[in-house]
Every structure is written in structure tokens, then in C-alpha cells.
Amino acid sequence: MKISYVKIKVPDKLKTQIKNALGTIAETRDSKIRKGMNEVTKSIERVQAKFVVMAEDVSPPEILFHIPLLCEEKGIPYGYISTKKELGNTVRINVSSSAIAIENVGTGNDNILDDIIKNLEEIKK
Secondary structure, three states: OOOOOOOOOOOHHHHHHHHHHHHHHHHOOOOEEEEOHHHHHHHHHOOOOOEEEEEOOOOOHHHHOHHHHHHHHHOOOEEEEOOHHHHHHHOOOOOOOOEEEEEEOOOOOOOOOHHHHHHHHHHHO
């Protein structure tokens, strides 16, 4: 049995939606995005994260294993995109990122995550 932290299969269309939303949020001046394992873990534990995104190609998978569990425990929605490189590029950092947490979507982006979160909830059922 292969241990995986990828708890839900996110359809490509939804991954694109997530990437577009993250891009918009990253470009908004007053948005707040936590990057990297430790920052993301802290953000979830403090219940500051509004939405968490993980890359599907993280190795070894154990390093992200606690994230979905923590998110579920704290009631924080989460999703996945395909690669670390893609995740880093999407949030406008020039390095790969295994996980990010959005703490503030920024002015004017209030409902940007609503549809994505709703769709992710549907997939989980």
C-alpha cells in the first residue's frame, strides 16, 4: 500500500481554477500567502489559513502527510495542483513550493475561493 497525502483527486479544470485564483491573490498587494512546510503548518495550527494548496509531486510524501489531517481537524479547505514548480510559479516565487496557505485573499478578492472550495467539497463526498 502506498502512503499518500493526496486525499482527493482534483480534476484538471479545477486545478486550473485554483492556479488562476492563486495568481490573482498573489498579485494583490495586501494579500498574505504563507509558503513552505513550516509556515503552512503554523498557519493551519493557528487557524489563520483560509485555504491550503499542496503540490502532488512532493517527495518523500511523508513531509506533507500531516497537512490534510491538520486541515480537516481545523476545518480548513485544501486542494492540490500537479507540481511544486507550478505551485511556486503560481504564487510568484521563483522557487518550487511543496505547500502554500492563503491567510488573506486581498482587497477585491473576497469570493475568489468560494467556487473552488465548494467544488472541492463536492469531490470529497
